[in-house]
Each structure stands twice: as structure tokens, then as C-alpha cells.
Amino acid sequence: MTTGLNDSALRLPPLSLYVHIPWCVRKCPYCDFNSHAVATGVGGREADGGRSAYGLPEAAYVEQLRRDLQSQLPWVQGRRLCSIFFGGGTPSLFSPASIGEILETAEKMVGFAQDIEITLEANPGTFEQEKFSGYRAVGVNRLSIGVQSFDQRQLKNLGRIHSGEEAEAALGMARRAGFDNINLDLMHALPGQTEAQALADLERAVSLGPEHISWYQLTIEPNTAFYSAPPTVPGSGLVAAMQASGREYLAAQGYARYEVSAYSRAGMASRHNLNYWSFGDYLGIGAGAHGKVTLPDQGRILRSRRTRAPHHYLTAASPDLIATGLAPPQSDPVAPEDLPLEFLMNALRLVGGVPSDSFSRYTGLPLTALKRQWPLLQAMDLVQPLEGHIAATPFGFDYLDEILQRFLEQC
Template structure:
């Protein structure tokens, strides 16, 4: 089967933060002094120039500034990055441009500057409205700053806001988790990312784990939260994503629907389809900011370099045909509505018939279904998603 080019997004990684949170396993580095903003903006431009050929004529449908803490960059820097991206790759009409922000890093002037620079969606890392929990989580903001941040964002003109909120926090009760979520709902964001705290390797929490709620309490928190969100008009469309007024995160949807994305910045990852060669690549850049900047300096930045060069260390992996069913399903089955069946063929190059025996088995178990051409998990399948995915893992072994 022949591959087709899917939509293209851009992920931009800003690797610095004010303080490394004890639960965070992302590529982030505490900024002890002023960050090298101008040098980093120039490096991002150079990085995108090297990746220009990977776009294969496509324009960007979405951009996401992640980190770290992207809001540590000035509005002028964000504006320059967006200007470069539009010039080098180009924007589709109505492009979604998201910037992650922490409440403790903002003032009204900065919010307004980001909006004027072209950012049209703000993702604010609240995590909790409980001051004691925020302290345990190592956050640099408090409840009052979190509440103020949303109001300042509205005043700056943002009409598409996501709030990141955790549950299953250390010794958290069902009532406490519900109160946190109720406070978020009262702020009326268009989108809520409500997800359970998990302990990851290479984090401070992994070395000294806090006491987390028992499984029974976690299940009760999940059930209570889903009910509360539904009553407030937030539709759950992914494992931890809820939206009202149909304002789903388009950038994340492109990931889950197995679209393509460029990744620029220290430690950024990308996925690119090459229909002419019938292959799909994952690519990544070197993680350490110093190494990333050194790679740029060594190349004597030039806007006229042709072809694609991996000058930022990192590397790439070819996604082999046997691994593609799992890669696709790990993303697609996170979505409650699933994805069109033809996406599987178009975006993996694998014939659906190869999946049929496994899909039929899962269907008989009541874990997956096909509704109006969409392949999706059932309610039970969403609850036992790891079991569903294990079927495709076994297929690749």
C-alpha cells in the first residue's frame, strides 16, 4: 500500500525553566542566569532551515511551544520565531499556535505581548489550586497567581485557553481532587488537560517517592471527575483531554491521528512521512542546550544551505512495517471517537487486512468497534487500553 502525506505540525522546544519540578521527566534545565535568548532564536531558525525540505511542500496546520517553560522567552523572541516559521515553511489559514505557560512567570504585559506576537492558544500549567499541593509539587506559583493568570489571559485577548491539572496527588482525597477540578471549571477554560500524577524514572519523585492515593481512591477520583466535567459541558475526547465548544487541541489531534510534525529545539522530536521512498522516520535533536547551541555555531549559520542536514546530533529511526500497527494504535486508540479506518492505510502504508484477525479478536472481547468508518475503543476498551495495545505488541514480536 502507498503512503500519503498527512498534515504537518511544528513542535518548538524551549528547554529552560525556573525550577525543575520533582515529577518532571521532560528535557528541561534550570536556568541559573539569563537564558541565551537571541542565540537560541537564531539556532531555532537554523534548525528549521535544515528541516525545510522535510515539509515536502506542506504548510503548518499548528505550532506548539513546549518545554521547559516557553514563557521565559520574551514576546519579541516568540514573534521572531513565528515570523521565521511562516517565512521558511508557511502557515495554513487558521493555524493554531499554542504556548505553554506557568502562572508564576507571567505579568499582564507578557500575556498581551504573546497574543500580539501571534499566539492564539495558551496552555497554563496550573497543576493544582491547593497551596500545600503546589509546594509538594515544587511549583513556583500559588493559588492566587493561578487564579489571576487566567483573568490576565482573558484580558489580553485569549479566547482559547487550556488548563493543565493533575489528580492523584500525594495523599489527595476524592473531595480534594473534586474541589481542584471544580475550581478549574469555574474559570471556564475552553480546554482542560486533567491527568493523573505518575512517578517517572529520572525524577526526584522516583528517588524519593511521595505517598500517593490507593488504587481504589484513584478510581473514585477518576469517576467523580469525569462526571463533574460532563455536567459542566466538557466532552472527553481523549484519555486526559476535555473540551467545550468543540475546541479540541488540534496540535495534539495531529499526533494522535498519526500526522507528521517537525521538531526543533534542544531535545525536540519529529515524525516525517516520505511517500516516494515508502518510509516513515522519527528524528530527534541533541538534548543539552549547550550542545544544541554549539552545533549551530559550528555551522556558521547561513540562510542558503540546501538539502537536509542533521547538524544537531540526536539521530533518527526508521519505523519498520511490522512496528507500524502498534505505533498507529498507541496514538489512535487514545481518542474516544477513534480515527477513520482509511487513515491507517494512508498513514502507515500497511493494508488493514493485516490487522483483521487481531481486530476481530478484540471486537469479540468487546474492546474495540468500527462505527461509521471510524475504528475506536469501546468504553471497556478505553478502561483496559493497555490490554488492547498488548495485542499489537504481540503482533510485532
Template sequence: MTQNTSAQPLILGGAQTPRAALPVLPPLALYIHIPWCVRKCPYCDFNSHTASKVLPEQEYVDALLADLDQDLHAVYGRELSSIFFGGGTPSLFSAAALGRLLEGVEQRIPFARDIEITLEANPGTFEQEKFVAYRKLGINRLSIGIQSFQQEKLKALGRIHNGDEAVRAAGMARQAGFDNFNLDLMHGLPDQSLDDALSDLRQAIALKPTHLSWYQLTLEPNTVFWNQPPTLPEDDTLWDIQEAGQALLAAHGYAQYEVSAYAQPGRPARHNLNYWSFGDFIGIGAGAHGKLSHPDGRIVRTWKTRAPKDYLNPAKSFQAGMKELTNEELPFEFLMNALRLTDGVEARLYAERTGLDLASLDEARREAEQSGLLQVEPSRLAATDRGQLFLNDLLQKFLS
């Protein structure tokens, strides 16, 4: 499939003072967006669309590879450390389609020997034979969207599976050969009590995933829940859930390494870690975002056409826009990611990943330290426990 590239994408930002050349480029990842779901959930603000009975697998894989071709000039000579299939529900695609796609990607960009390849999947799409085939393709990690095990909560969230199917999905993943998988679980659900939330968490822990994404439901614009808000727990209940849940996870060996991510020893998601430490990633697929560093110091964010019908239209450009980050924007952009990590990052990484002098942060660092939001640690950039709770207040101190 070919795509019209004559239309120039929107470029924001003008000329700026050149930054230092980057001494080493960060790890490179690939995000692949597959935008179709069986049904759109009322809380979801991702770029997802209800699937028709027959998905355009062949056409979409062709488009993804053509999209990747247009980004190759910016990553020549580099290798992929991770790949993440997100959505939507990528597990709606057949193993044959994903296999052709992975083969095409590897022909264009070499894979690291220990590459992590994650596929998002929902329990309602699990078929044992299909997931065995996924594993044979080299996909070595699953992220399973559970959200809750309780039927009334799943119904309120618009999920297509029930609690028994959620439990079976984890077992099927292990039987298919996946010894590394994440469970996505929400708390702060409509009318949820502390006991409800901890019951869900205990059930998830009992399934022994290597990783848990445990995060609070929020009402996002342009969703059904935003326009028709459900009754959510009071703030005191939400706080009790957060505290009790974190204690329960820690007691079972799940260390928190990011605001909403918990992992067994040695099992944090490498793709996520690369993202939060301001690594590079190509984004292909409808609505996908990317961020690429260049040896001359430029750091560019890109985003792709959102609507699947437009993404598949050869007359339209894959790329909807791009923006080169300015010197003034970079401190906030870097720290917005890095400070979500509970241990933060080594301070030296700031200069390595942005091309800016670490000393330029000195005044803001002192103010954040004096406010009790940033750890007093010269060799690291890390939020305190209080800083994690008031992350927006902390980040405001680094706005130009």
C-alpha cells in the same frame, strides 16, 4: 548561527519491503521546545533545565531556525496547520524573541489561514503586558500549567506559584485577548482526597477554560519523585477521583476526546488531534521529537540533541538520531496514538497514514473485538470503554 552537519545521525532499521505510496500526506505541525524553567519540578521527566538569570534568547532562536532549515527538504510545498511551544516554560522568553522566531518560521513554511499557535505558560511567569504582546504576535492559544490550586499540594509538587496566582493567570489570559486556553491540572497528588481533587476541578471549571488537560500524577524514572516517592492515594481513591471527576466535567460541558483531554464543543486542541491521529510534525529545539511521512511511503521519526549547551554548540549536530518505521512497527505505532482518542479514527485513515492494507489488521481486530476491547465497527478503529481502561492490553494484540 550555523551548525556542523558532517556528523551522521544514528539510523536504526535496515532495508524493508517498500510500502504503497501515500495517496495524501497528513496535516503538518511544528513543535518548538524551549527547555528552561525557573525551577525543575520533582515529578517532571521532560527535557527541562533550571534557567540562569539571563537566557540565551538570541542564540537559541538562531539555533531553532538553523535546525528548521535542515528539515525543510522533507516538507517542501506543505503548510503548517499548528505550532506548539512546549518546554520547559516557553513563557520565560520575551515576546521579541518569539516574534523573531515566528517570523522566521513563516518565511520558511507557509502558515494555514486558520493556524493554531499554542504557548505553554506557568502562572509564576505571567505579566499582563508580556501576554498582550504574545497575542499580537499571532499566538492564539495558551496552555497554563496550574496542576493544583491548593497551597500544600503546590508545595509538594515544587511549583513556584500559589493558588491565587493560578486564578489570576486565567483572568490575565482572557484580558490579553486569549479566548482559547487550556488549564493543565493533575489528580492523584500526594495525600490527596476525593474532596481535594474535586475542589481543584471545580475551581478550574469556574475559570471557564475552553480546554482542560486532567491527568493522574505518575512517578517517572529519572525524577526526584521516582527516587524519593511521596505517599500517593490508594487505588480505590484514585478510581473514585477518576469517576467523579469525569462526571463533573461532563456535567459542565467538557467532552472527553482523549485519555486525559476534555474540551468545550468545537475546542479540542488541533495540534493534539493531529498528533493522536498519526499526523506529521517537525520537532525543533533541544530534545524535540518529530515524525514525517514521505510520498514514497517512508515514515521517519527523528530526535534532536537534548542538552541545551550541546544544541547551542556549532560543532555538534542538531539531530541526535532518526529511525524509519518498519512495516512490522507501523500497526502498533499508529494504534498507540489513534486508540487514545475516545472516538478513535476512521478506519480508512490507517491505509492513508501508513501505506499498509487495512485488511492486514483483520485477525488482530477480531481478537480485540472478541475480548471486548475494540468496538465492533467496520468503518472505525476505536476502543471500547473497557479498552480505554486496559489500553496496553488492547495494543498488545497488534504487536507483530
């Protein structure tokens, strides 16, 4: 049984904001995110009457995001935002003006840290030079470009709407627009992919000079087209080989691995990701958005969520909240006995782990709550001593599921 939560030990962590824009041009067969394809035949026209060039209810959605954020202001508790992340879907379907309006609202309602990181996800097939310049002008200072592969055959397998050449062109456009902090998303273990082909994708990505590369394995998730009709993917031995060679190559090129699937140049790790994996707080606004907030005065940590369907989100209103027009998100407290697992599911994904004292500060539990399982895991060379940092060993980093299973059984 986990030791009870100590209200006096619980401290406020940094605060981020996640903004979910749920629409995309086409739903990819591997995607299990809350994303919805736009209606066919609606693209190619200018924004008109509050609707985007893809026929989306852009103005109405931005207004609902404003109400959503306003309803969560009691959870801010005097903090400023250290990062903002626009995810999706494809946020770059929205105009720079709408992204700017969201940022202006967030700054007025909550406030920004002086060095705030503001990331926008974009796909190579959904933008042009003028749009990139517009995003930069309204305050976006980091782009995350969903390349996934440069191999045209793999792009077709993955249902992508861009070519490898368009991906390269997108990064060039971003540079000309003034972006000096760019992430490229790449996948490996793709259908029929060889080790050489996986490395070729990495080499092409590195040749473009991004500051950050997210390189993650294709997994077949429930409720996706790939789950209904699974493609033939590389076996575990081949996947392990391509991962080992890929990590070695990225390290040699100056990209340090700081999280399971994240590699960056020195000083360019994503602040938003670091706050998330360090068990920081984040407000989530938008259809299907999730959040996590700490309430020290109540001795509670809450997980929040919004309705997933865009139509339901747009029409959600509470008659007893006339001022905001939107009720606070549905939220549930995290039980004290679940907190060790919740914390470790995040912190152990970081190569360097987190300071040991952050466990008590951000969970309200004493460090002894981890010590039931820790000595055995340490004896198996899976985790490092608790003095200083909570972290897996280099060997244990490849067996995170096994480490977490020990704590799951403890709950």
C-alpha cells in the same frame, strides 16, 4: 508477520511544528521532560545583550531554532503548518519578541494554514499582563497554563512556584490580553489527595471558564526526584473513584472528553493534539525535540530527534552544511512491522478513534494488518468493528494498555 508497506498507499498527513524551549525556573520533582532549571539569582533584570531576563542565551537559541527549521525544510513537501506548539520547560521565560521572531521565521520558511492554532505553554509564576499582551500581538492564539493544583499544600508537594491565587490571576490576565482559547493543566492522584480534594481542584478550574482542561494522573517516572524518593500517592481504587467522579463532573459542566486526559468545550479540542494523536506529521525543533515525518516517494516514515543538552544543541553545527549551520536531526525509519502498534498507540487515545481509511493512508499498510488481533479484541468488547472507525469501545478505553500489548506481541 505484518504485510509489507505499499508505497502507493502512503499519503502525506497534515503537518505541525513543535518548538522546545528547555529552561524553567525550577525543575519539578515529577517532571521527566527535557527541562533545565535556570541559574539561581539571575532573574529580575531586563533582556540585555541577547540574554533574557533569566540570563538565558535567548537570541542565540532563537537563531539555532531558525537553522534547525531550515535543515528540515525538505520534509515539508509543500505543506503549510496547521498548528504550532511551544513546549518546555517554560516557553514563557522567552520574550514576546523572541516568540514572534520564531513565528515569523516559520511563516516565511513553511507557511501557515489560514486557521492555524498557535499554542504557548506558560506557568503562572512567569508572566505578567504586558507579556501576555505581547504574546497575543505576535500571533499566539492559544495559551496552555500549567496550574497542576489550586491547593497550596499540593503545589508545595509538586515543587510549583505559584499559588492558587496567582493561577486564577494568570487566567484573568490572559483574558484581558485577548485570549479566547485557554487550556488549564491539572493533575490528580497527588500525594495524600482525597476524592473531594481532586474534585475541588476541578471545580475551581471550571469556575474560571477555560475552553479546555487537561486533567491527568500523577505518575512516578524514572529520572525524576519523585522516582528517587517516591511520595505516598492514592491507591488504585481511590484513583479510579476520583477519575469516575471527575469525568462525570466535567461532562455535566460541558467539557467533553476527546482524549485520555483532554476535555474541551464544543469545537475547542486542541488541533495540535488531534493531529498528533491522528498520526499526523510534525517537525520538532529545539534541544531534545522529536519529530515524525512521512516520505511517500521513499515509502518511509521517519522518527527524528535532537540532542537533549541545551549547550550541545546551541553549539551543534555541521562543517558540510555551511548554508544552514545545522545538520538535519538524527532520524530512523519506522519498520513496517512496527507501524500497526505505532499507529494504535496514538489513534486509540482518541475517544472517537480515527477513520479506518486513515490507517492505510498514513502507514502504507492494508487494513488487514490489524485483522489478526482485532476479532479477538472485538469479541472481548475492547474495540469497535473496523468498519468506519478504528476505536476502542467505552469499556476498552480503560484497558488501552492491554489492547496495545496484543499488538506489541505481534511485532
